[in-house]
Amino acid sequence: MNDATLLHAIIENAIDGIITIDKKGIVESINPSACRLFGYIPDEVIGNNISMLMAEPDHSRHDQYLHRYNTTRERHIIGIGREVKGLRKNGTQFPFRLGVSEVILSDRTIYTGFVNDLSREKAAEERIKNHAAQLEELVEERTASLRKTVRALQEAKEEVSLSLEKEKELSQLKSRFVSMASHEFRTPLSSVQLSASLIEKYSQQEDPTNITKHVNKIKNAVGNLTAILNDFLSLEKLEAGRVEPTYTHFDVVKLSEEITEEMQMITKQNQNIIYEHTGLTSMVILDQNLLKNCIINLITNAIKYSGENTFIEFNSEVTEEEYILTVRDNGIGIPDADQKHLFQPFFRAHNTGNIPGTGLGLNIVRRYAGLMNGKVEFESIINKGTTFTISFSSNNEKNIHSYN
CATH class of the missing domain: 3.30.450.20 (PAS domain)
Structure with missing residues (x-):
């Protein structure tokens, strides 16, 4: 070849x-x-x-x-x-x-x-490219799933942390409640026990003056215990969500005058509650019982934290836009450092000393006002007095709708 x-x-x-x-x-x-x-x-x-x-x-x-x-x-x-x-x-x-x-x-x-x-090579390259794309898509899916899992774990962690924080707060509240209750109940009960013994003694001596004196002490002690129990009951109902406003159309001046007369009976020596109303009308649409509780609570505080021979100003105002209630005293005031905690349950300012109280009143006032879509504000200067203001919108559609 x-x-x-x-x-x-x-x-x-x-x-x-x-x-x-x-x-x-x-x-x-x-x-x-x-x-x-x-x-x-x-x-x-x-x-x-x-x-x-x-x-x-x-x-x-x-x-x-x-x-x-x-x-x-x-x-x-x-x-x-x-x-x-x-x-x-x-x-x-x-x-x-x-x-x-x-x-x-x-x-x-x-x-x-x-x-x-190159057909086979290109087909192989295309298969590799498709496989790579599928892998990339799978990686993205797995990454997204992992991120979702991480977010879920983070949310769960936050929920657990929040739950633990709430449990811690609840534990602190229980501790403060036990401490406060043991103190606040012991004092009036001791007074009742002592006064009862003295009444028995004075009754044998036929001394009506001292008997009357200690009967009044027992009444005051029982009144304090009743107020404490009422605060506890109000807080329990609020926490259970069992408080719902019942709106009615009523005369706020008439209500305020009745409260002023009632509260004047428990004032200190020469303490006077001065009530004034501003506005051409006195008719409002609110929950009368909740509002009364708020006013009594604020005036009670004004009486407790003010001295003898003082005035407590109580004002109401009704305009086309809002209802405003103000209670002003010239008592011990609230320290600046305590003001941000004032509405927390069981909190009491550091300058209250031996003045009795549960630390629940202002928390209840704010929550009652909130249920009626109102707001509570205050101004206070140490040793010069405190002013509390509760305001409600008179154009509140929810209030009008609920009343109608």
Whole structure:
């Protein structure tokens, strides 16, 4: 077998497609592998421009590449080892890698193109790309799920912390309640016990003056115990959510005068409650019982924390926009450091000393006022007095609707 026969056998049996063209790009030969790749028989390709086997943009640019190479000898123009999109006879396209070699014969120059089908490689790359995309999507989903889990754990942690904080607060409240109750109940009960013993003694001596004196002490002690129990009962109802305002249309001046007369009876020596009303009307729409409780509580505090021979100012005002109730005293005042805690349950200012009290009254006042969509404000200067103001909107649609 001569060399030409051997070369022909190699080309015919090569796995890759092999195509030869002249300097004008005309196909001179094509091996069986190339024919199978492009779906042609040799006669359909030989004699035609090689660009017939290329899809755009290589189809239009191939002759330019070849011309520039022939005129400038720029080898890279041919595109050694470049990727080309092939065009089959049936119109389908596929990627292949084109390696071009220049062959110089004795009388002319030809170009040999080696066509390596990249379809499987590209399909594998696409599968890898899709798999990577799926993995990336899965990672994103897992990351989102992890973030959601972390958020849920954080929320659970916060809920547990809040629950523990509330439990701690409840424990502190219980501790303060036990401490306060043991003190506040012991004092009036001791007074009752002592006064009862003294009454028995004075009754034997027929001393009506001292008997009357200690009977009044017993009454005051029982009154204090009743007030304490009422505060506890009010707080328990509020905590259980069993307090609902019942709105009625009533005369606030009449109510205030009745409260003033009632409270004047428990004032200290030469303490006087001065009541005044401002406004052309005195009719309001509120829960009368809740409002009465608020007023009595504020006036009781004014009496307790003010000295003898003092005045307590109690004012009401009704305008088209709001109802305003004010209680002003010139008593011991509230220290600045205590003012931010004033409405907390069981809290008592540090300057109250031995003055009796549960520390619940102002908390109840604010909550009762809040149930009627009102607000409680105060101003206080130590040793000069305190002013409490409760205000309600007279245009409160909820109040009007509930009354109607």
